[in-house]
Amino acid sequence: MTGPDYSYEQAALERGFKRIAGVDEVGRGPLAGPVMACAVVLDIGSIPEGLNDSKKLTAKRREVLSEAIMACAEVSIGEASVEEIDEINILRASHLAMERAVAGLQAPPDHCLIDGNLIPKGLAVSAEAIIKGDGKSVSISAASIVAKIRRDYVMSTLAQHYPGYGWETNAGYPSKSHRLALQNLGVTPHHRRSFKPVHNILYQQKNVSG
Numbered sequence: 310m311t312g313p314d315y316s317y318e319q320a321a322l323e324r325g326f327k328r329i330a331g332v333d334e335v336g337r338g339p340l341a342g343p344v345m346a347c348a349v350v351l352d353i354g355s356i357p358e359g360l361n362d363s364k365k366l367t368a369k370r371r372e373v374l375s376e377a378i379m380a381c382a383e384v385s386i387g388e389a390s391v392e393e394i395d396e397i398n399i400l401r402a403s404h405l406a407m408e409r410a411v412a413g414l415q416a417p418p419d420h421c422l423i424d425g426n427l428i429p430k431g432l433a434v435s436a437e438a439i440i441k442g443d444g445k446s447v448s449i450s451a452a453s454i455v456a457k458i459r460r461d462y463v464m465s466t467l468a469q470h471y472p473g474y475g476w477e478t479n480a481g482y483p484s485k486s487h488r489l490a491l492q493n494l495g496v497t498p499h500h501r502r503s504f505k506p507v508h509n510i511l512y513q514q515k516n517v518s519g
Contacts, residue, residue: 312361315353317439317446321420326435330418331448332411334403335363335456339481340491340507341474341500342464343388344399346406347456348414348421350383351448357381360450362443363457375458378451385413386459395503404429410452424449471497 321329334346357377359370366374378384387409389402397405408431411421420435424442439445443453461480468476474490474497481487481499483506491500491510500507 312359313443313445313447313450315356315447317422317437317442318351318353318448321422321437324420326420328416328418329420329422329448330411330414331422331424331442331446331450331452332407332436333424333443333449333452333456334406335453335460336481337399337403338483339464339501340483340487340504341391341476341481341497342460342467343390344394344403344406345456345460345463346387346403346410347452347459348385348387348407348410348418349378349448349451349455350414350418351451352381355381356447357451360447360454362441362450363453365444366454368461371454371458374451374454378455382451383415384451384455385410386456387411387413391499391501394501398503399501400427404431408432422446422449424453467499471499 318329328350330348330350332348334344336344357374363371387406389406394402407429417434423436423438426438426440428436428438442449464476464480473494475486479487496507496511502508
C-alpha cells in the first residue's frame with residue numbers, strides 16, 4: 310500500500326495553478342469540543358518524509374511530522390465552535406472551519422485540494438474534493454496531521470478543566486468511558502447538544518426534573 314504523493318498537486322500545477330493548498334478537518338464524530346480544520350501550502354522543495362493520513366500514524370510520529378510541517382510549509386488553522394455545530398449542523402460547521410483555515414493563509418491559494426466528497430460552499434477559490442484525500446495527497450495529509458495535533462491539544466487542555474470524561478485520551482469521541490461519564494457527571498458546556506447521546510441525556514434530565 311503506497312502512501313500519498315504529489316500527483317494531485319502536480320496535475321493542478323499543470324493546469325496553471327501556482328499556489329495549491331491541501332485542506333482537511335478533524336473532529337466530526339466527537340460528542341464534545343470544536344471541529345478543527347487546517348490548510349497547508351507545501352513547498353515542493355522541502356516536503357517532509359513520511360506524510361500520511363494522520364489516523365495511520367502513531368501519536369509520536371504525528372508530533373514529529375507536525376513540527377516538520379510547521380517549519381517548512383505555510384499553515385493555517387480554522388475551527389467552528391460547539392455552538393456553531395449545534396446551530397448549523399456538523400457538516401456545515403466542518404466546512405465553515407475549512408473556509409476559515411483557507412481564509413487564514415498569508416495569501417489566497419489558487420486551488421484547494423479538499424479531503425472528502427464535498428467542496429465547502431463558502432470557499433472563494435477553485436477547489437476539488439478528493440475522497441480519502443488524506444491518504445492520496447501529501448498536502449491533505451499534512452493538513453490532517455496538523456489539524457489532529459491541534460485538536461488533541463485543545464481537548465487535553467479542556468480535560469484539565471473537566472476531569473472524568475477522558476478527553477485527554479478520547480479527544481471527545483464517544484468511547485465507552487466518555488458515554489459513562491456523560492451519564493454519571495452530566496453534560497458540560499463543551500458537549501454538542503445536537504448529538505444524539507448528549508441530547509438524550511439532556512432530555513432524560515428534563516423529564517426527571519420536570
